[in-house]
Amino acid sequence: MVDKKNDNNCIFCKIVTGEVPCQQVYSDTTVLAFEDINPSAKIHVVVIPKTHYTSFSTLRPTDDYVVGHLFSVAGKIANLLDVVTSGYRIVVNQGSDAGQEIDHFHYHILGGQKLHNL
Numbered sequence: 001m002v003d004k005k006n007d008n009n010c011i012f013c014k015i016v017t018g019e020v021p022c023q024q025v026y027s028d029t030t031v032l033a034f035e036d037i038n039p040s041a042k043i044h045v046v047v048i049p050k051t052h053y054t055s056f057s058t059l060r061p062t063d064d065y066v067v068g069h070l071f072s073v074a075g076k077i078a079n080l081l082d083v084v085t086s087g088y089r090i091v092v093n094q095g096s097d098a099g100q101e102i103d104h105f106h107y108h109i110l111g112g113q114k115l116h117n118l
Contacts, residue, residue, distance in 0.1 A: 011104075012048050015034065026076060041112060044108060049066050055095070057094055089115055
């Protein structure tokens with residue numbers, strides 16, 4: 001379900017409001033990016049919309065701007081973290097079987113080291 005308001009029980013929504021601190025990497029009016037607290041790579045950044053969306057599959061065509069903006073921000077973050085040349089991976093975990101732990105649409109940017117092939 002798409003919830004256009006922040007969810008008071010969502011840890012990512014609490015990070016957006018500043019209630020929970022984070023190591024911010026990037027922020028604009030739509031997106032917040034911060035270092036993952038349990039990194040899977042030397043560089044591991046979580047990128048979230050500041051508006052609460054439960055998951056990737058609940059987004060609607062009217063939300064295309066948000067999805068497009070989230071992915072365009074990846075290039076900016078890759079430049080900030082100096083991994084454009086060496087490479088980076090963008091991962092979206094959709095659902096519990098894929099490893100989605102937080103019910104707030106987000107993606108991960110992984111880099112800074114050789115990553116295993118999928």
